[in-house]
Amino acid sequence: MATHADRRYASNKYDIVIVGAGPAGLMLSTCLARWGYKIKHIDNRAEPTPTGRADGIQPRSLDLLRNMGLKSAIMAHKPARVYEVAFWDPPRGGKGIARTGTWASCPSFIDARYPFTTLLHQGMIERVFIADLEKNGTQVQRPWTITGFTSDEKANPEFPVTVQLEHIDGTSSESVQAKYLFGGEGARSFIREQLKIGVKHKDPIAHVWGVMDGVVKTDFPDIKMKCTIHSEHGSIMVIPREDNMVRLYIQIASSTDADWNPRKTATQEEVQESAKRILNPYSIEWERVEWYSVYPIGQGISEKYTLDHRVFLGGDACHTHSPKAGQGMNTAFLDALNLAWKIHAVEGGLAKRSLLETYEPERKDVAETLLDFDNKYAKLFSQRPDAASEASAASTSSSAAEDNEFIKAFKSACEFTSGYGVAYKPNELNWSPSHPAQSHVVHPASTKLRTGRLLINADVTRVVDANVVHVEQEVPLNGAFRLFVFAGKPAVTAQALRDLAVGMARRGSFYSAYARADADAVSHHEHHNPHSRFFTVCTVVAAQRSAVDIPRDLPALLARYREHVYADDRRDRRVPDAAAPAHAKMGLDQDRGGVVVVRPDGYVGIVVSLEEGTATVDALNQYFGAFSTKKLGETQAQL
Amino acid sequence: MATHADRRYASNKYDIVIVGAGPAGLMLSTCLARWGYKIKHIDNRAEPTPTGRADGIQPRSLDLLRNMGLKSAIMAHKPARVYEVAFWDPPRGGKGIARTGTWASCPSFIDARYPFTTLLHQGMIERVFIADLEKNGTQVQRPWTITGFTSDEKANPEFPVTVQLEHIDGTSSESVQAKYLFGGEGARSFIREQLKIGVKHKDPIAHVWGVMDGVVKTDFPDIKMKCTIHSEHGSIMVIPREDNMVRLYIQIASSTDADWNPRKTATQEEVQESAKRILNPYSIEWERVEWYSVYPIGQGISEKYTLDHRVFLGGDACHTHSPKAGQGMNTAFLDALNLAWKIHAVEGGLAKRSLLETYEPERKDVAETLLDFDNKYAKLFSQRPDAASEASAASTSSSAAEDNEFIKAFKSACEFTSGYGVAYKPNELNWSPSHPAQSHVVHPASTKLRTGRLLINADVTRVVDANVVHVEQEVPLNGAFRLFVFAGKPAVTAQALRDLAVGMARRGSFYSAYARADADAVSHHEHHNPHSRFFTVCTVVAAQRSAVDIPRDLPALLARYREHVYADDRRDRRVPDAAAPAHAKMGLDQDRGGVVVVRPDGYVGIVVSLEEGTATVDALNQYFGAFSTKKLGETQAQL
Structure with missing residues (x-):
């Protein structure tokens, strides 16, 4: 459905150079390829993500994938579907752990078409996008990396960005010219560093996480559900996966620890032993470990998403946070989607170039909310012993007292994690009383629609x-x-x-x-x-x-x-x-x-x-x- | 999910030889390949159906395809979905045609998961089955044909059936031994003829049908719906298809005509001219014709489906009828499914060989009902001017007077065409008061389940x-x-x-x-x-x-x-x-x-x-x- 005539540019000229073929880069590339743009898309890995990494697709992202016609290819991999989150804590006056409540992933007060989180290995999701890209004539060039770039609109108004690219073994290189450059390279973004854009650490606390994907044999009854387990031996998060797999997240160290060391690590066997102690009295044995990794992560947010509205950043290059709420890939998708259509509106001749200035504030605001939320998420349930059962009541009853602060916080957390909570603030796109469009017909009092938020399903x-x-x-x-x-x-x-x-x-x-x-x-x-x-x-x-x-x-x-x-x-x-x-x-x-x-x-x-x-x-x-x-x-x- | 150990037979020995890779043959082959049987499957065509033929998947068949994990591969082709049938007739006292009513394809009184008919080119459906077969190690051997067979349980109790097969160009041939032989070769079944099984013509009336698949430009408003159009210039049936296509069925001759000639034909142009006259005052122009065919068809039913419970027939080899109700492929699927699990039960050692004797009566009874229905279908709406609006009322109101004979007939027709009306009669599988299982706990009075019918959805x-x-x-x-x-x-x-x-x-x-x-x-x-x-x-x-x-x-x-x-x-x-x-x-x-x-x-x-x-x-x-x-x-x- 290319809507533009094929771009007849010189061979080294492109509409956009996209660096990184993770969720952000692939979403941007897939949209722009469909709309007829000429793309140079590189990734420094020889192949898509083989194991591990992100895996959670939130309800609103599934809507988006369906809107792109990609949902059925994702679902063909038979991902796990998380409808509920279970909370396990030490029982009052007892040993071990007991379930203290469950929480709907996407409670019915959210009018979602797909009220569950979809869990699937990131590599499979990447391949669905790559197949679509190839149908639209775009290939990801691998393993290639970016070695430098300049952006100068005055010197070259049509193709202001010059980018140097190199095969990772150094055997070949090329220089290309483009209208835009996008950095979807992840947390250690070369482009962000070259632009000298700082990363602000929202919460000074950092953590070392251990994450393990594998197949287990256990009598723990909620192994097919998302679980947050607190025990006297530590805490763990359980996330079900496709192919009978399960992911365990375990916090190995925190900057609040007396002996904090961001390079602290743990072996696979140590994590497995730790999981056994935490799950006691239930047993757990590993039949197979697919992926194991230990990584320190802090909450960071890029101070700028762009300097000149020609070179843009998105995804993990702009925001890092804990993996607990499963938001990483979803936020990356929406960063890229936001930028994609704005580039199209500008390059297609509909919108003034200044429309691109709405990308950073809209998406940075979402990232700030995500980081705030990430902070609160852990605290929400650790503070109150009855939190889980209250949440359970709140998620099933629509008449729950709205003035209960906890229930309010719970509901807004559900809306946010499901992806339906994104609310873009007023600007030229999202009408408000300060928008130039002003007349008695605008925004009738009866409407339940909110500008800057998704259309209501019907x-x-x-x-x-x-x-x-x-x-x-x-x-x-x-x-x-x-x-x-x-x-x-x-x-x-x-x-x-x-x-x-x-x-x-x-x-x-x-x-x-x-x-x-x-x-x-x-x-x-x-x-x-x-x-x-x-x-x-x-x-x-x-x-x-x-x-x-x-x-x-x-x-x-x-x-x-x-x-x-x-x-x-x-x-x-x-x-x-x-x-x-x-x-x-x-x-x-x-x-x-x-x-x-x-x-x-x-x-x-x-x-x-x-x-x-x-x-x-x-x-x-x-x-x-x-x-x-x-x-x-x-x-x-x-x- | 092969449930049997790999069959270690001699290379010319098979569990079953299946002739014909249309819907019946492919369903049988797909089931048995999944369950671990060794299959010789041949088809005399060089490739799957390229154009035309059957295309209607009824609601119950879609349930079955989902149960096999094949539904999403079918739906990926974006078939047309028919939710309603529209009736067009000459307006009272006017010229041309007018819509006299619509009829839900699968009204809500039927508790269907997918209340629509799915329309997709038979070749695409065949390829979905073939891909699944290949995953289970079975290939369709093409273009090969059957030249002879014998069945002698006494001479060879283990592999009683000997089958001669030949490449259609005669360059190579082979002789194989099998436990079973299945003829899914269509209406002109070689196997049926060799067995000297007669075909009974239920209704002596035969018709010549013209069928045309193509892309049209028209202002006829219901071109995306299934329509039955009667006009003073003749009758036509419209069926939407994938890829903006439409299928038109037109009756060219009937054995009730004074000048009846079963070899009567019509050119593509004549059919197009005829369609223009029938659709008047609406216009219709052809942009592309994908397939055009004229074929005489009568209502026929095979007198036997098997003689010895080793050589079986199914699908069009057993029953032919008009294409109007879109039942052909669906009935073929269910013939094969019925036989597949019974062969499995017998060969796996669960059931006595006599279980195979239930295949013919169960499926022949369905074919008889189909032929009766096929007769009634045309008459149902031609007899009563207000039939369509009455049907419309019946399909939306559950409180419609049940004593109205027309509404009863309409409801049973809907149940039948949707596939939910199949009701197997009492036998050793379908409990009844004459079944050996007799005690006070059997068939509690309260149950709404009916033996011989599908489980109720929940x-x-x-x-x-x-x-x-x-x-x-x-x-x-x-x-x-x-x-x-x-x-x-x-x-x-x-x-x-x-x-x-x-x-x-x-x-x-x-x-x-x-x-x-x-x-x-x-x-x-x-x-x-x-x-x-x-x-x-x-x-x-x-x-x-x-x-x-x-x-x-x-x-x-x-x-x-x-x-x-x-x-x-x-x-x-x-x-x-x-x-x-x-x-x-x-x-x-x-x-x-x-x-x-x-x-x-x-x-x-x-x-x-x-x-x-x-x-x-x-x-x-x-x-x-x-x-x-x-x-x-x-x-x-x-x-």
């Missing part, structure tokens, strides 16, 4: 084929903004819909200003981008599917997206009495409707009421005008 | 990892009988569970009589068949997951299947008030419990109450004793 029925679908998944990750027109009842909103279509079609609107030059030649099989590479339009009608007649009920502009017209007729247990459940979940009146702009990465940009006249399109023009390269909708604005 | 929570699972999918297609112990509340049923375990462990029980010789050496990672290759035991406890303690609540025999212990704690909207919804759906009291024996192909064999004492195991011994090679449970029966 089932709808696709009109053309009666398929029941997840509305938030209907636009694939195509780099386009998603316009969800919640059309309400067509009999009531007919004029407003016509006015919306007229306004969108008008010269100088956000929509017409970025129309495809080849729009007239586009095949009628093009479902997502018939008019513009930067917008995909979905219309949700508050009616039963059989009552919807697309050409009769919708203006031609909306009807052109016939594969994206839906009936809001699927019962939802969260709004059991709603006639139009998807409208109700979004908090949009079915007699009025609304337009929801969703950023290409799935976060809500703005919500606008659907009104007769020009106000709706005016507000949309103002929204997009805040970052578009062209002045939008001047004509209407003056009406 | 969600449960797997205890060891808190995963929410589909209980009916938990045992993979491993050739074993599935014992579902609905344990009720453990506090109430503790003694009955202990007695069940004691009885199963007792020498001479159905369970102990067929224990694995290597049971002591089995890995603790063996989840499904630790004790016996012929039984997998699942236990469903009427409790919340967190309240279940497997070693405390279950006897060791049941606890050994720790990956198959479930908590019955998932709400089900069909039994919204039930404390133990899976128990409630099965109609089993949670204070009493029950044992459900499910055949290896998913059909319920017998339901027995869970009682203290020996009655429960006695009944199970009587059930299995009806077809087992050994006398079972004599000791208890005399108590």
Whole structure:
């Protein structure tokens, strides 16, 4: 689905050089390769991660992988699925350990499609991305490394970045020119060091962790669950894996220890003996150890993610933290996704170059929250003996007293670890009262959508084929903004819909200003981008599917997206009495409707009421005008 | 998961020769290869089906494919999904065509996991099976054909069947010996002809059909749905396909026509012109035709499926009918599945050879029903002008008057086409009041399960990892009988569970009589068949997951299947008030419990109450004793 003509650059010129083929580098590369960019992607390892490393895919990341069409290839490896976390502690007045409670991984108050954590070896996940990359004509060049780079927009405005690359055995090297350079090289980033960007240590406490993947024989009943085990002999974390494997994390040393030494280590046998003591009275024997590693880790955050908005960092190069909450790979994915679509918007000509300035604050803020959370996570349960059972109550009961601080903290922790808690702050993309788009139609009081957060999930029925679908998944990750027109009842909103279509079609609107030059030649099989590479339009009608007649009920502009017209007729247990459940979940009146702009990465940009006249399109023009390269909708604005 | 030691036969000796690598042959081959049999599989085509042929996978077949672990490979091809069928007729007093109603493919009164028909080119489906076969060491030998065979159990009791095979170009040939021969060669079966088995024509009416697969440009609104279109210019059936394709079926001639000629044909252009006239006032243009074929077809049924229970027929070799209801591939799958596990039960030593005698009556009865249905299908909607809207009402309302004959016919048609209507009649496998197993615990009055029909679907929570699972999918297609112990509340049923375990462990029980010789050496990672290759035991406890303690609540025999212990704690909207919804759906009291024996192909064999004492195991011994090679449970029966 390359949306750009093949780049006909000189052989040493690229849109981007990506260093590192871990989760961050691969997500960026996969997106940009799909959207038609020319990529030089290198990694200093001879092959993808063979064992160990990250393995946790959080619920929101699974949504993203599905949106990319990669979920089924991941699930084909039969990963472990963690639905619950169990807490084990010394029993009151007894010996050994006892389960003190369990905690849903992703409790039902979070409306997740996949309410579990998926555990799979990082190498298998990398290979799924690599296969997709190769389908789009991009190969990861291995084992190659970066030896130097310069960035000078004045000297070379089109390809300002020059990068020196070398085979790791030193036998060959090349110099390439690019528009961008991305460092997804992990915690010891060469690019970050060359840029002299410091790492701030949020919490001065550092730890040495031992981690072991293997197959065990045990009578410990929760070996297939994620467990936090505290005992008088120390603490351990259990995480189930694919292929009957289990991962054990064990804290070997802490900078709070009297004899703290960041180079303290432990042998495999010592860790196994330690695990035996901690799990007592249960037995544990190793049948096979796949991977064992000891590593010191502190909480660090990169002071900058970029200096010049040409050379960017993401993933572990920007943030390090404990492995306990399984956030590393997920945060790396979202760093890269955030950058990918912004590069596309700028290079495709939709957005001003300054849009790239939103990458660092949006993602650095998430990293700060992650590090705060990482600190709290350990304390949350160690402080209160009844914490686990309270959490258990909180996760199953929606009426739990909200004023209990612990329950609040627990809920926000669940939201955060599931990936649904990411909340981008107001800026030109995420509407707020200080955004240039200001009118009575913006952000209707009833809406339950929050700008800077994910679109709420809802089932709808696709009109053309009666398929029941997840509305938030209907636009694939195509780099386009998603316009969800919640059309309400067509009999009531007919004029407003016509006015919306007229306004969108008008010269100088956000929509017409970025129309495809080849729009007239586009095949009628093009479902997502018939008019513009930067917008995909979905219309949700508050009616039963059989009552919807697309050409009769919708203006031609909306009807052109016939594969994206839906009936809001699927019962939802969260709004059991709603006639139009998807409208109700979004908090949009079915007699009025609304337009929801969703950023290409799935976060809500703005919500606008659907009104007769020009106000709706005016507000949309103002929204997009805040970052578009062209002045939008001047004509209407003056009406 | 080969369950037999590798067969160390002489190179020209096989367990089975399978002729034809269409749906029937591939299903049989795939099952038997997984279970460790040595197979000679030939097909006279140089490669799998390149275009055309069958393409409809019904809801129940998708369950089966999932149970085999093949569903995701099928779905990766992005097949079309048909949720609704639309009916178009001449409008009253008008010209052209108008939609008169729609009919859910698999209405909600059928409790289907996948309430849609999956449409995908047969060749892609064949390749999924072939890939699985190859993983299990079996290759389809192409292009080879069968030239002759003999079957003589007296002359050669171990390998009674001798088969002559030849490369289609005649350059090489071989003669092999086998225990069985299967003809899955399609309607013109060489094997059937050699056996001089006649074909009975159920309905003397024959038809000539034209079928065209291609990509069209049209404004016909239901082109992505299955449609039956009647117009003054003739009738057509529309079926959506993968890759924006559509299939059109058009009836070219009928033996009821005055000028009937079974060799009547039509060119591609004539069919396209005809489609244009029928669809008027909508337009239709062909962008590409992938496949076009004209073929005469009558309703035929093979008089026998086997003569000697060594040479068997299945699939189109046994039954031909119109393509309209999309049943061909599905019926072929189920023919082969039915035969596969019975061969396994006999060759593995569990069942007497006479078990094979149940293949023909079970599957021939389904074929008779299919042919009856095929007749009715066309008539159902042509007879009544309001049929479609009545069907529409029936499919959405569960309270529709049951005494309306049309609605009854409609519901039974839906059940049948979805694959959930297959009902095997009483025999030694499907308990009835005339079965040898007779006691007060057999078939408790409350149960909603019906012997000879599929287990009812239910969600449960797997205890060891808190995963929410589909209980009916938990045992993979491993050739074993599935014992579902609905344990009720453990506090109430503790003694009955202990007695069940004691009885199963007792020498001479159905369970102990067929224990694995290597049971002591089995890995603790063996989840499904630790004790016996012929039984997998699942236990469903009427409790919340967190309240279940497997070693405390279950006897060791049941606890050994720790990956198959479930908590019955998932709400089900069909039994919204039930404390133990899976128990409630099965109609089993949670204070009493029950044992459900499910055949290896998913059909319920017998339901027995869970009682203290020996009655429960006695009944199970009587059930299995009806077809087992050994006398079972004599000791208890005399108590």
